[in-house]
Amino acid sequence: MQQAVGDTLMSPMTPEQFQDQTHVDVDVMDRLQAYANLLIKWQAKINLVGPATVPHVWQRHMLDSAQLSTFIPKDKKIVDFGSGAGFPGLVLACMRPDLDVHLVESDQRKCAFLQEVNRTVGCGATVHNQRIETLAPLEADIITSRALASLDKLLSFAQMHSLSTGICLFLKGKRWLEELTEAQKNWIMQVQNHPSRTDPAGMILELRECTHRHEHLKKCT
Secondary structure, three states: OOOEEOOEEOOOOOHHHHHHHHOOOHHHHHHHHHHHHHHHHHHOOOOOOOHHHHHHHHHHHHHHHHHHHHHOOOOOEEEEEOOOOOOOHHHHHHHOOOOEEEEEOOOHHHHHHHHHHHHHHOOOOEEEOOOHHHOOOOOEEEEEEEOOOOHHHHHHHHHHHEEEEEEEEEEEOOOHHHHHHHHOOOEEEEEEEEEOOOOOOOEEEEEEEEEEHHHHHHHHO
16 A cells, blocks of 8 residues: 655555455446546636645545445445545445435535536435535434544534434544544544554544433433
């Protein structure tokens, strides 16, 4: 695997290397390649991802998103908060036709991009061009998000849209432990940490049975 040094990645990962690491089939690779091509085309018009990360799209964005698939059972409803350019939600939709993927993004131009990829690639996701807090409850089995907000804020959003049995899968960077410690002041949860395959300092936080401490106290009194 290619390694990251600080915020600088070494030689870019190729699509072939991505396929070797994820073991996805040819049809999935065709969808993801078409997605990557559209990303590069649209990036010239609107800022979808950090410009410096574009040459490293297969590791920095595709593989970073794809690694969540391991933790998602079959036939689940996924709600991806702040989808942006579709990471991780749209990648999961391309990889996993069994999933019912919902992409939530408030930026209209980014939603236009998501809809274009979704139409062209045919991955069957649903795009919601709304703010998370204005949506009717989506009752997700799995909530995902990357680089959107603090963990405490994400858990507040998740409480609005997750089933009581729901799981959160959040991709976090080098401040993951600080965010988790801060969130645990307000939330009771079961936590499993999974090291990121793309960021040596990053972590995938798998959170279950998340309850705000105020609600927990109400139930106990």
